[in-house]
Amino acid sequence: MRQLKIAGGIFAIVLAIFFGLGTYLFWPVVLDPIDDINATLPAPTQPSKVRLSAMTTGFNVSPQAAIYSGGKFTKSHRSVYSGFVIEHPDATFMLEGGIGNKIAEEHARNMNALERRLFAFQKTETAKERMIAARYDPAQIEFIILTHLHWDHAAVIPEFPGTPIWTEAKELDAAQALSDTHISYFAEHLNRDDTVWSFIEFDDKPYGPFDKSKDIFGDGSVVLIPLGGHTKGSIGAVVTTAAGKRYFFIGDVSWSLEAIKLLRPKTPFVGNMVDADREKTREVVALLHEVWKDNPDMLIVPTHDGPVVAQLSSFPAFE
Numbered sequence: 254m255r256q257l258k259i260a261g262g263i264f265a266i267v268l269a270i271f272f273g274l275g276t277y278l279f280w281p282v283v284l285d286p287i288d289d290i291n292a293t294l295p296a297p298t299q300p301s302k303v304r305l306s307a308m309t310t311g312f313n314v315s316p317q318a319a320i321y322s323g324g325k326f327t328k329s330h331r332s333v334y335s336g337f338v339i340e341h342p343d344a345t346f347m348l349e350g351g352i353g354n355k356i357a358e359e360h361a362r363n364m365n366a367l368e369r370r371l372f373a374f375q376k377t378e379t380a381k382e383r384m385i386a387a388r389y390d391p392a393q394i395e396f397i398i399l400t401h402l403h404w405d406h407a408a409v410i411p412e413f414p415g416t417p418i419w420t421e422a423k424e425l426d427a428a429q430a431l432s433d434t435h436i437s438y439f440a441e442h443l444n445r446d447d448t449v450w451s452f453i454e455f456d457d458k459p460y461g462p463f464d465k466s467k468d469i470f471g472d473g474s475v476v477l478i479p480l481g482g483h484t485k486g487s488i489g490a491v492v493t494t495a496a497g498k499r500y501f502f503i504g505d506v507s508w509s510l511e512a513i514k515l516l517r518p519k520t521p522f523v524g525n526m527v528d529a530d531r532e533k534t535r536e537v538v539a540l541l542h543e544v545w546k547d548n549p550d551m552l553i554v555p556t557h558d559g560p561v562v563a564q565l566s567s568f569p570a571f572e
């Protein structure tokens with residue numbers, strides 16, 4: 254009888270932990286909205302001459318519940334590893350670049366079996382492979398802007414040796430310091446002799462609701478914005494094309510535009526794993542929610558949101 258009671262007690266504790274943890278991990282969280290701000294982003298100061306083309310280098314499919322808090326278990330979501338070729342009269346460059354050719358070996362070196370399963374993906378073609386197939390000379394790419402240096406973004410670095418990589422200095426410092434211990438950084442992306450780092454320095458120039466910005470070409474067509482939280486030096490980019498379309502590339506602040514619209518943060522389980530500062534990331538999500546509301550003609554593009562990236566012209570087509 255006594256053993257039965259103990260066994261029953263243990264069972265009850267295990268059950269409580271199981272449901273407690275399950276509730277913590279998957280309880281749908283809605284963030285508090287920011288009230289009454291004008292989050293309209295200014296238009297370019299001159300007519301834009303920018304052309305833009307999107308590509309994906311790999312994908313995975315997971316339940317929506319793994320992508321954001323309150324997502325459905327029964328609905329699947331396609332995540333992609335995207336990159337964008339941007340042509341401006343003054344420079345042709347990439348924003349993000351997807352994964353590289355050695356990604357499978359890099360995973361084997363940096364992750365254990367469970368982590369590899371959790372971050373499993375299907376490689377398609379790298380940015381460079383797509384360019385060569387389309388007879389688009391990869392040497393035209395004058396620099397690559399990365400929203401941050403997690404492996405699924407920095408993996409493009411070895412593909413373009415010598416091409417300047419734009420990031421914030423504090424992003425590189427934090428990434429290099431964590432590259433041997435943190436699952437999200439791979440040392441072989443960050444400690445290379447053939448990388449030319451080019452550090453973004455933001456101007457104290459407000460841009461809509463953001464305090465700082467960097468207008469790369471001085472015409473408002475490509476404006477970088479600090480979006481720290483997901484990583485120390487995460488950045489976003491607002492791009493206006495010659496066709497008058499506007500995109501706000503937000504990196505990994507959120508993996509889903511739907512989540513921005515619904516004010517949903519990442520699921521706690523993955524948010525704790527991948528967001529350096531979870532609270533700050535949630536504040537940026539709430540701010541981007543306002544940006545979404547106040548800029549109805551602009552498309553917010555999370556780097557990994559498959560259905561959103563699919564709305565842009567697919568390389569080698571430009572828009």
Ligand SMILES: [Zn+2]
Pocket residue numbers: 403405406505556557
């Ligand atoms: Zn990512």
